[in-house]
Amino acid sequence: MIVWLIHYITGYLTVEIQGTSKERFVNMCMHHKIRIWNLYSISDKYRFKISRKNFKKLKPFMKKTESKIRILERTGVPFLIFQYRKRTLFLAGAIICVSTICLFSQFIWNIDISGNQYYTEEAIMEFLNENEVEIMKLSREIDCDSIVSMLRGEFENITWASVHIDGCQLVIKIKENDQLDMDDLETVELQVSNTNETSGVDIIAQESGIITSLVTRSGTPLVHVGDEVSAGDILVTGCLELYNDSAEIIGYRYVESDADIYIETTIEYTNAIELQYMEKVYTEEEFIRRYLVFGNYYLIDSRAVNSDQNLEIQSTEFSLLSDQQQSKTLIWGYITYLEYEWNETIYSENDVRNILTTAFEVYCNELIEKDVQILENSVNIYVDEKYATARGTLDVIIENDKTSATEEREPIVVEVQEGNTE
Amino acid sequence: MDIEKNEYSLKERMVNVCRIPKEVVLGYSLVSIIGNTELVIENYRGILEFNDEIIRVLGKIGQIKIYGKHLKIEYYTNEEMKIIGLIEGIEYN
Helix, strand or coil: HHHHCCCCCHHEEEEECCCHHHHHHHHHHHHHHCEEEEEECCCCEEEEEHHHHHHHHHHHHHHHHHEEEEEEEECCCCHHHHCCCCCCCHHHHHHHHHHHHHHHEEEECCEEHHHHHHHCCCHHHHHHHHHCCCCCCCHHCCCHHHHHHHHHEEEEEEEEEEEEEEEEEEEEEEEEECCCHHHHHHHHHHHHHHHHCCCCCCECCCEEEEEEEEEEECEEEEECCCCCECCCEEEEECCCEEEECCCCCCEEEECCCEEEEEEEEEEEEEEEEEEEEEEEEEEEEEEEEEEEEEECEEEEEECCCCCCCCEEEEEEEEECCCCCCCCCCCEEEEEEEEEEEEEECCHHHHHHHCCCCCCCHHHHHHHHHCCCCCEECEEEEEECCCCEEEEEEEEEEEEEEEEECCCCCCCCCCCCCCCCCC | CHHHHHHHHHHHHHHHHHHCCCCHHHCCCCCEECCCCCCECCCEEEEEEECCCCEEECCCEEEEEEEEEEEEEEEEECCCCEEEEEEEEEEEC
């Protein structure tokens, strides 16, 4: 392949030789170190390929061997140039094309960052830009080793980094400290346990209702199943009373209360919508303005949009260099202005009922997702002249998870009186 | 003649003892054949006959005749030549 390419660039000929001493001719070529290839015989003729340069040396051999040479085909770049010598613009275009590719391949057109989880790509990009490592920078001006040390210096949790230039792309691969999250968690747990030693945590009722279930894991329950509680009441206290042998309180110990408490309660639901509303009606008029962004420069179709109506603006853009979203080097896009006007419309009763029913279903689903059991609902839709309202109550069982800090109590000091032994 | 023969055999024996490649010292042609479709010859003087069925090559100590079908010389230089085609036989004269 490489040999063929060299021959193609320098140009070669397919020739046919005829005469009585063809073998001698070929041997003379060999002795004068003239390379010939693809030699084969057709009837009483030999055909072979020879380079353009060597072909000029064949004249004396033809005379000596009384052979006749006929050129069958000319192949290669020099012949192409000769053929298209009058098409100067084509040649200029080809030269411009090649030189543009050569010129543009000297720059970095994309920065690919992978392996980051803790640090965002934006943060790393911002840091790189601050240190003059950016898109459209000359590849030879980029020092990969210094980028590695800069990254490791700036971002503490990067344990390993590799930076290399792959064509026109700067590839940054990093590895972060995986132990970080675990360490953080441990620190948080440690802080929590430290907090518990000094002050406890109570569980208070977040809604008024009846306790349906109560399972305490730590703390002292102050209510029982079936009790009616109001919002804000302490359900489980984090303050444990310490007794002595005489069943007297000698002190308090504070813990973080933990319990599964379910409260049956009633919640109110109201959702009202106006019957009259403004509807957006598109007038089929639209204006498209295209633009091209090249690094920090942009080219935009800046014709004014002549419209008296309201305009909805939609923008779509595509990266021309790669399919990666972060590539902002070369982007083309278009902005569509859709003309519309507001029309006063009134909902029909059916529409209103559908809208309110759908909204109520969404509300119920949200409650179910929060592990709320819906026992019963008595929500009705009322439609008057101006408004449609969905109103009513829902009987639900909710899990109580509201906590607050325990109020610290003064420890009771028990004075032990020593008996008189006399 | 006998002296020549002795000298030649002495040269050959020297080559054998010193383990020098024979094609370098004695000028033997080196023929490498791959399957029956490719053949490379080194150390030769020239072509005596060439058509698509027979190629007769003059070596430094004799002729090599290659029989076959659709024979073609892929390249032909001062050092070596490569023959491709369906090779049926090689004969030394």
